[in-house]
Amino acid sequence: MTTMPVPKGFVVTSGFGPRWGTTHWGTDFGKAGGSGGQPIYAVRDGLITRAGAASGFGQWITLDVDAQHGGGLYVYGHIIPEVTVGQRVTEGQRIGHINPDSNTNGGVAPHLHFEHHRYVWSQPGPDRLDPMQNVLAGAKWVGDSTKEEPMTTIFGVDVSEHQDGMSLAAAKAQGMEFAILRLCDGTYRDRTFRSHLADAESAGLLVSTYWYLRAPSEGSTIAQQVDVINQQMGGRRDLGVWIDVESVSGSRKLLTGKDVWAAKRELERRGYHVPGIYSGAWYWEQMPGGEPSMDGLGYLWVSSYGRNLTGAPRALYQGDGGDGHPGWSYPLGDRKPDILQYGSNAQVAGHIVDINAYKGTRNQLAAIFNGTTTSEDLDMNAVDRIKAFISGYLGPVISDVKDIRQQLTGGRDAGDYSGWPQLGKDSQGRNLTLVDAIAALRADVAHLQATLDKHIKEH
Template sequence: MSIKYWPLKRGFMITSPFGQRAGGFHAGTDFGWEGGSANLPVHAVKGGTVIYAGAASGYGGPDPAGWIVIDHPTEDGGGVSEYGHIIREVQVGQRVEAGQRIGRINPDSRTNGGVAPHLHLSVMPYEYNPSRKLDPVPWLDGALYPGEDPPRPAPVPASGLTAEVLSQAMGGSVPIERYRELLPGFVNAMIAAQCTTVERAAMWCAQIGHESAGLRYMEEIASGAAYNGRADLGNTQPGDGPRFKGSGPIQLTGRHNFRKFSEWCHAQGWVDSPRYFEDRPQLVREDPKWGFLAATWYWVVARPNINTMADARDLVGVTRAINGGTNGLADRQLRYKRCLELGAALLPKAGDAPMSAQEVQEIKDFIVEFCGPIGSDTKDVRQQLTGGRDAGEYPGWEQLGFRTVTDAIAQVLLNQVAIAERLEALEKGKNDDVR
């Protein structure tokens, strides 16, 4: 599933459906346009790689007329799509994206049995296998039309996920106190994974809930010794198996993945070394903050199309991306249904995303830049008025006899008092002489 598009622009019509018809079984669906379909643009229904293109039996030729066949990997929702009676605009081996223009309907009716120009679309659930063709219309249920943008994630609400709701989502596998302990790291990782819609949050909770048995396990139960010597995991040093065994709720495994996770966290500014967790693998198991962020890395970096599949509610596709197969699908389905029913209560609170070291430094730099001159001026004024905090730090004004302003004013006041006393004494002596 993933992001899906109809092959023609909005307003098309189905000229011949999938199924039995006069002359045999029609293993596909014909799409056309009222008033004529010649040269109408054709679009890829999903992202994938072109595996066949050009002239083909039953679809005409010569190249570039004929057909296009696209293989859709798991990340794009899986399956194969076949487009016939078209003129290709892509080539074998080329990567195409969902909704991308890939050709146009061939205007030459001689290529399709003499009927009006149209697109013949076939789909297959897994690999290219003409004997397993499906009806494309239900396969494309909920698809966008070419030119339409996928829906954007909704703003994160101010309410926020609570430990009680997290416990419900996870099936209450651990005491509520443990969910309260895990909640901050869980929420931070959700936001970092952009799981801020009901569809994404439900998929995140269902998949992580299954992989960790409701957040009961933050590391693989086995010792990890079986991973020793696994070069495919980057385990090239003695003891790498246990050292880099499955860690975090979806079990980051192998020196290679710990290094990639470290590099990603370093790029975000969250750690100070691109080998941080390669040197400290136990943190991914022991600190929920890092364990959950390891799941985020897998979700958005190692398998970057998971959120796209989550938007389409493609539980099977996400399961294949995480598990490599469909192990535990029944449990994942139950968890996913429960999480969808929780709805917006699963969504994290706005503003809970972790700040990176770079963001913290930017705030500090702003404060220093804004307040630095003010602070410097304040210090100068203080020194001029009262002197420095330490003796001898500020010698005072030369014009004031190397006194501070406060000391100079005090001296003026003392001098005034002395003058007043002197005048008073002189005045008294004058009066005594008169007598």
């Protein structure tokens, strides 16, 4: 399969072939309203062979596609990379964004310049091919599915250096679909993050990360902790960062809702996507200042262990009620869990590990992790929220607008709005509306002007 290198809504702004008396050796993609900052995606599975400064492009990425996925080399120009040389990527993975600085492409509006080279990077000539004819014809957009995925329950692990040496490829072979990797505990860098990341991505797992947030009162500021995240990520911005909220001193909860919001804002200020919050009822409901609302904080990943027995992931899940697990229906801060960590003693790939379940499709979970949307995302909960918004907010606004219209014009279904006595009456004795009064005033002014013109002409 092949995925478009830009989000849905982009169009070809300059095609491959003759242009301005020369040859345009690629295809440009842009979007109405501006393209700067918009994400770009790997069209197929492959290896990043260049990422950084490039003459004529500002910065670029080259993607060497695996032979089993069609081969060839793809050039992304006028972009800012979010990947590094030697990194393996999968089709549809975000790998960078369009450079918003038009000075990097000769003053032309920000856009993606995309090239297809037949085998390896080639000078202009016959080994540069038209991407739209040779690879992107029939390609799907990120978020679109070629077939409707069945709703199901998928399982994944979250790991740290406590699982040093665990093979995530083996975990994938045992049915795990996703892995959430610890970046740091406060300013303490998880020493296995990089190796776990390489293992998880090479295995084809959905990947996200988490930050064990420490309260500033424990000795490090939120900004200092995010500095460590920057070091761990090495420039990548394509991995979501969950905020792990469970910092304690003895039995005392240290974090407040303000701390959580400050952490989210600092991550987003530095260009990271925050999927949401990890916590448990034991912590969230007893935070200083009271239980915070989850409104605006994203998705909810909750720990709720039940009996927390040791065993295989699916057996443990079914033993605690499966999709009827009570943790699914217990809200924190007015939101029910989106991901349920239902145990910490699962046996996976020869290790004891935290185990998680997600009810939905792989595409939907990828959208949560990556901050994108899919054609499956508009579930009934979303429909209900839209209806509530329309009735609760837009409804009164629409009603007020209608009232204003009627008061101004005395229009259709005017009801009580039959004009204003302060403005006088029309020829039929009815109160004038504001619109009627303005129209009458214009007529009076025109009549006065005509009278003056006549007087001047006669004298």
